[in-house]
Amino acid sequence: MATETMEVSALTAEGVLKHWQGHRGLTRRVIEALPEDDLFSFSVGRMRPFSEMAWEFIRMAVPIVDGVATGKWEELKAEKPTTKSELLRLWDEQTAELDEKFPKIPPHRFSEVDVAFGQWKNAGIATIQYAIDNEIHHRGQGYVYLRVLGIEPPPFWERPM
Amino acid sequence: MATETMEVSALTAEGVLKHWQGHRGLTRRVIEALPEDDLFSFSVGRMRPFSEMAWEFIRMAVPIVDGVATGKWEELKAEKPTTKSELLRLWDEQTAELDEKFPKIPPHRFSEVDVAFGQWKNAGIATIQYAIDNEIHHRGQGYVYLRVLGIEPPPFWERPM
Numbered sequence: 001m002a003t004e005t006m007e008v009s010a011l012t013a014e015g016v017l018k019h020w021q022g023h024r025g026l027t028r029r030v031i032e033a034l035p036e037d038d039l040f041s042f043s044v045g046r047m048r049p050f051s052e053m054a055w056e057f058i059r060m061a062v063p064i065v066d067g068v069a070t071g072k073w074e075e076l077k078a079e080k081p082t083t084k085s086e087l088l089r090l091w092d093e094q095t096a097e098l099d100e101k102f103p104k105i106p107p108h109r110f111s112e113v114d115v116a117f118g119q120w121k122n123a124g125i126a127t128i129q130y131a132i133d134n135e136i137h138h139r140g141q142g143y144v145y146l147r148v149l150g151i152e153p154p155p156f157w158e159r160p161m
Numbered sequence: 162m163a164t165e166t167m168e169v170s171a172l173t174a175e176g177v178l179k180h181w182q183g184h185r186g187l188t189r190r191v192i193e194a195l196p197e198d199d200l201f202s203f204s205v206g207r208m209r210p211f212s213e214m215a216w217e218f219i220r221m222a223v224p225i226v227d228g229v230a231t232g233k234w235e236e237l238k239a240e241k242p243t244t245k246s247e248l249l250r251l252w253d254e255q256t257a258e259l260d261e262k263f264p265k266i267p268p269h270r271f272s273e274v275d276v277a278f279g280q281w282k283n284a285g286i287a288t289i290q291y292a293i294d295n296e297i298h299h300r301g302q303g304y305v306y307l308r309v310l311g312i313e314p315p316p317f318w319e320r321p322m
Binding site: 011012013015016019023044045046047110111125129130133134136137138139140141143144146147148156157 | 172173174176177180184205206207208271272286290291294295297298299300301302304305307308309317318
């Protein structure tokens with residue numbers, strides 16, 4: 001039954017950020033759940049270890065928000081983490097940075113078409129959506145790694161913020 | 162660089178449907194890519210075969226759109242497919258049904274909170290978004306199945322409509 005309560009809609013910029021941060025919280029749990037060695041070396045089907053996938057998410061998140069906000073597309077300036085704690089520290093820095101930068105994206109930039117990193121032509125919102133979808137896709141693969149390792153993955157429906 | 166072209170924004174109902182159908186087209190390719198036996202029996206890490214995941218997507222898609230549109234939450238009335246061709250036929254029927262029904266969702270229902278299937282309390286758009294995210298998540302697992310079977314998965318960035 002419908003109630004009178006209204007939640008932040010995913011159809012707003014605020015809703016997209018909340019949705020993304022919820023997913024990022026879940027991805028953080030997958031990083032945490034993997035034993036350090038497995039995080040950097042375990043994989044299935046000759047795919048990448050989950051640390052490489054997480055590094056991909058990190059290289060996309062803030063640079064994409066910067067690019068959508070400003071029209072300047074620049075690679076992330078950060079060293080690739082070699083330990084779980086370094087990876088999580090970088091993850092948490094980006095969490096704070098996204099909260100700060102996302103609300104400053106000029107509204108017209110969500111629908112404006114731009115060429116992300118000089119390569120992918122799309123509306124700003126579609127580029128952001130791609131980053132979120134890519135994270136969900138590869139995190140699902142991380143769930144398989146956890147299952148094969150005999151580790152119970154975090155519940156998919158929980159979106160820790 | 163920004164151009165004058167404007168695309169359908171994912172921040173509109175039309176954009177959400179287009180985004181979903183693009184993902185559904187990709188999921189269809191994963192169903193097609195799996196050999197029939199493997200579709201119904203192969204899995205990794207004691208997870209479900211991909212046919213079970215696809216059946217879950219089917220049981221969610223149209224019933225959720227019906228529920229968000231009308232406030233009536235009803236289980237899908239369909240037999241569980243036992244062959245790839247039956248599964249694909251049901252998939253394609255839902256593709257057409259979503260195209261027909263989604264645009265008829267009353268706009269206020271996207272932000273209105275309802276209890277999906279008497280169980281999950283959320284805004285309409287969040288329930289729809291959950292179905293899309295759930296599909297991306299499990300399809301990512303289907304990609305691992307394909308890799309383990311030595312089959313090249315379809316490109317993630319392609320969204321056939």
